Amino acid sequence: MSSIAVNGADIYYELRGTGPPVVFIAGATGDAGHFERVADLLADEFTVLTYDRRGNSRSLRPDGWETTSVAEQADDAAALLSELGLAPAAVFGNSYGAIFALDLLLRRPGVVRSAVLHEPPMISVVGDPAAAQAGVGAAIQEGMAEGGPPAAVDRFFRFAVGDAIWDRVPTDLRDRMTSNGETLVGVELGSFESYRPDDSALAGITTPAHVLVSEDSPGYFHEVAAWLAGRVGVEVLRTPGSHTPQFDQPDELVRTVRPLLRVGT
Template identity: 60%
Template sequence: MTTQRRPKNLSTYDRRGNSRSPRPMGWNSTSVAEQADDAAALLAVPGVAPAAVYGNSYGATFALDLLIRYPNLVRGAMLHELPLLSVLEKPDEVQAAVGSVVQEGMTAGGPSKAVEHFMRFAAGDANWEGMEPRLRQRMAANGETLFGVEMGTFEPYRSDDATMAAIRVPTLVLVSEESAPSFHAVASWLAGQLGVGVRHTPGTHLPQLDHPEELVSTIRPFLQDLP
């Protein structure tokens, strides 16, 4: 996997089979556990852990699994909009809506076009059109991995109530004001399981794109209070 260092000890990484991380030979399926294991391997590098972890969408699901299986590597977690269909009352409706958008994109131009359709659906036209062209190209190129390996695999994830209640790592549950009701429902469920409140931030499913300063202002107090 490829990692990218950012100022002030911040870093991001490209998950396996995505962007600059090559797709392993014979890799045709994945799991939340595999993705969390990858993240744990990066955090286990000497001098990195315990780390404060921010996860958005699928990344938040993997971060939650880190809290459960690798709590020693995480000193705090910020979980923004996990797409956990498993906790919704009517998951089929959400799945059908997403599936329709993806199919329209596939018909229009295959996996890369389907990424565009999905991103416009999930985060709005302005976010997609406002991205740097190279970033859009990288994301579009991940279409085969997203739709051929990942989508539909992570959404059923759900840990049992006792395991969730046993999490002791400080956790901030986030949801954007403009996001779909399903994300608000998942955030409420997750916060209830963890015994914390839900923090709202302006923007869409990708607040790091449309309201980055407000997102930082929302999470900064949480980070400052971490041991």
């Protein structure tokens, strides 16, 4: 459990295990704790890196940092891997993290051995983007009205994964996640969803990539997965659980991704 200065930010990270390196990139609220159980399970075979994305939890918000981008987030991951001597690594990205992992494949392939892209919220590729975003927008607005950014995070996750899953998240992690509301609502939300590489760039990816979707996730994530897999030239893979299987189905997620993380070793 340490911090390191990379790409203009102090990034908190955790390392577990030994073996080929794997990095997990979290989505909204960006906390390494999203993958604590998954990392513990995989540490028997891999060196597992998890980290708090910039401006989230223990990676303190840099002075003057008011906006972000897919490229900035991907460059943080690339710099972290390089500085820690872990490149090239297998990369697993969930939600926003899958968008950043995809950008690594396109712009920083030298740090990536293989990638698992789990449910990137690339809303611009679905048939009805407004409908796909409506529920999230309403949840955020309700939370802001009730109690500002922390309540907005609470409402966001209750909408995204359901009350039962959210209520089972450990209290300390849930507290850190809700404390990241200022970053999610004030900086990140709306910065990544329009990301859409052109077809020729996606077809040109040569690093092994896998597109993963959860069985219980809303239909638009399945739509995005089909769109992306078709352009990368792979089949859509499925895993049990919700949009955050690391919370509700961590053991099943590990069974799904373990062989994928071995690719290229």
